[in-house]
Amino acid sequence: MESIWKKDVQIAERESLSSNIKTDIAIIGAGMAGILIGYFLKKSGISCVILEADRIGSGQTGNTTAKITFQHGVIYDRLIQKFGEEKALQYVNANKKAIDKYFRIVTEEGIDCMLEECDAYLYSRNGMKQLEDEFTAAQKLGVQAELTKDSNLPFDISIALKYSKQAQFHPLKFLKAISEQLEVYENTKVKAIEGKKLITENGVVLAEKIVIATHFPFINAPGYYFLRMHQERSYVIALENAPQLNGMYRGIDEDGLSFRNSGNYLLVGGGGHRTGENSSGGKYDLLRSRIKEYFPGSNEVAHWSAQDCMPIDGIPYIGQFSSSSPDIFVATGFQKWGMTSSMVSAEVISELIKGNPHPYPVFSPQRFNLSASAEQLAEDTIKAVKGLSAGIFKIPDEEISQIPCGHGGIVEYDGEKVGIYKNEEGKIFTVSTRCSHLGCQLEWNPDELSWDCPCHGSRFDYHGKLLNNPAIEDLKR
Numbered sequence: 219m220e221s222i223w224k225k226d227v228q229i230a231e232r233e234s235l236s237s238n239i240k241t242d243i244a245i246i247g248a249g250m251a252g253i254l255i256g257y258f259l260k261k262s263g264i265s266c267v268i269l270e271a272d273r274i275g276s277g278q279t280g281n282t283t284a285k286i287t288f289q290h291g292v293i294y295d296r297l298i299q300k301f302g303e304e305k306a307l308q309y310v311n312a313n314k315k316a317i318d319k320y321f322r323i324v325t326e327e328g329i330d331c332m333l334e335e336c337d338a339y340l341y342s343r344n345g346m347k348q349l350e351d352e353f354t355a356a357q358k359l360g361v362q363a364e365l366t367k368d369s370n371l372p373f374d375i376s377i378a379l380k381y382s383k384q385a386q387f388h389p390l391k392f393l394k395a396i397s398e399q400l401e402v403y404e405n406t407k408v409k410a411i412e413g414k415k416l417i418t419e420n421g422v423v424l425a426e427k428i429v430i431a432t433h434f435p436f437i438n439a440p441g442y443y444f445l446r447m448h449q450e451r452s453y454v455i456a457l458e459n460a461p462q463l464n465g466m467y468r469g470i471d472e473d474g475l476s477f478r479n480s481g482n483y484l485l486v487g488g489g490g491h492r493t494g495e496n497s498s499g500g501k502y503d504l505l506r507s508r509i510k511e512y513f514p515g516s517n518e519v520a521h522w523s524a525q526d527c528m529p530i531d532g533i534p535y536i537g538q539f540s541s542s543s544p545d546i547f548v549a550t551g552f553q554k555w556g557m558t559s560s561m562v563s564a565e566v567i568s569e570l571i572k573g574n575p576h577p578y579p580v581f582s583p584q585r586f587n588l589s590a591s592a593e594q595l596a597e598d599t600i601k602a603v604k605g606l607s608a609g610i611f612k613i614p615d616e617e618i619s620q621i622p623c624g625h626g627g628i629v630e631y632d633g634e635k636v637g638i639y640k641n642e643e644g645k646i647f648t649v650s651t652r653c654s655h656l657g658c659q660l661e662w663n664p665d666e667l668s669w670d671c672p673c674h675g676s677r678f679d680y681h682g683k684l685l686n687n688p689a690i691e692d693l694k695r
């Protein structure tokens with residue numbers, strides 16, 4: 219199902235690339251990151267083109283909850299401990315500036331995108347210590363923070379940490395307005411980068427510099443981002459006839475929920491899991507049961523899900539793609555905070571393209587601090603290896619004819635391992651369940667009717683069509 223943002227906004231379709239072209243800068247991906255980077259370059263008088271595999275805003279940006287905040291979960295205590303106060307300050311200052319820039323752009327361009335200032339809260343129902351520590355860390359970094367027990371949530375909390383002067387908006391109304399001034403080619407997937415050439419199905423783009431803003435980079439080497447990130451998926455339900463909560467909320471407990479209003483709607487999010495690890499499904503139903511308890515009388519108007527890239531040391535990768543490719547830049551690893559991170563990316567990458575130093579080296583992809591990330595790297599590697607070598611989940615004595623309508627799974631059929639989905643009319647769709655990225659074993663996601671990869675988070679629909687990077691090819695049918 220579509221997000222409320224996608225239902226609401228039609229962005230005029232752009233032409234696909236149909237011939238070879240030359241440009242100073244080519245940006246791959248027209249989500250919030252790619253479009254904002256293009257916007258910053260244009261404002262600096264630097265010409266660029268944007269190549270988009272699908273439509274503007276069709277990726278994660280169309281499915282976000284669009285909170286604009288530097289309250290990125292419980293983060294600053296950890297950043298100070300692992301990277302020191304100076305780097306933590308770079309992180310918070312970059313994101314603070316990003317919020318101001320949203321307000322400035324919206325005013326300067328006269329954009330009607332429901333941008334409004336509001337407070338952001340992290341809350342816990344189970345304990346106080348984590349948020350108390352985060353409060354202390356925030357104070358060290360000069361963040362105006364407050365610990366409170368007051369909230370508009372429909373349940374008791376132990377404590378909440380409030381940051382003022384944060385914001386929320388309608389992401390696609392904003393994206394539509396700023397993309398209007400940019401040269402974007404839609405339905406133009408970049409299949410490979412060869413030196414300064416970007417190879418698409420319908421033409422080659424020759425560019426002096428290249429920006430990869432494809433959410434998860436689709437180039438495996440150099441860069442090796444698949445070794446330093448995995449993806450996590452979570453679920454959102456939009457309600458009407460639900461209360462105004464007057465703030466953006468995020469629960470830090472294991473089953474914590476996220477809330478924000480948008481006009482008359484209330485968005486409730488949760489159910490996060492590593493992509494490719496939801497074989498039992500039921501994530502929307504779990505959310506619905508909590509909604510029934512907390513907001514009786516509300517009606518569901520939409521539900522959708524999205525995923526984001528989780529970097530192993532908890533800091534996005536924004537800057538030069540790899541040390542061996544000085545003319546390629548990347549913006550990724552936004553760990554579910556892509557609104558401010560996209561704005562930070564636009565500042566960083568436009569400065570680097572102009573030949574200036576990295577304004578916030580904490581985000582540099584070349585930073586690698588192994589001790590801060592070793593634990594997550596070990597976990598990611600174990601999962602990736604497990605995915606690569608996983609035996610096939612064989613439904614005992616199951617034959618295709620016995621799969622109930624509306625269900626999917628992996629079966630052995632005629633000696634072949636096959637992913638099968640049977641739709642409500644009994645029509646069968648079969649695909650290879652080896653991920654087209656690096657061959658991991660895909661898992662069926664019954665909530666989204668998709669084949670999801672536990673290694674790096676590529677997803678495919680039940681026809682085998684690619685939904686999410688880093689894979690670039692569809693599945694074999």
Ligand SMILES: Cc1cc2nc3c(=O)[nH]c(=O)nc-3n(C[C@H](O)[C@H](O)[C@H](O)COP(=O)(O)OP(=O)(O)OC[C@H]3O[C@@H](n4cnc5c(N)ncnc54)[C@H](O)[C@@H]3O)c2cc1C
Nearest residue numbers: 247249250251271277278279282283284285408555556557
């Ligand atoms: C449930 C959920 C809620 C979230 N809520 C928030 C929030 O409240 N606040 C916040 O700050 N962040 C939030 N995020 C994170 C945020 O939505 C993302 O980080 C952000 O939208 C990512 O933007 P992007 O431009 O990097 O990626 P995308 O929007 O996915 O854009 C990448 C684009 O690249 C294109 N592309 C991919 N491969 C190619 C190729 N080979 N050639 C050409 N084009 C290609 C894709 O089609 C896509 O359009 C949330 C994430 C999730 C999962």
Ligand code: FES
Nearest residue numbers: 653655656671674
């Ligand atoms: S996403 Fe990397 S193997 Fe599937």
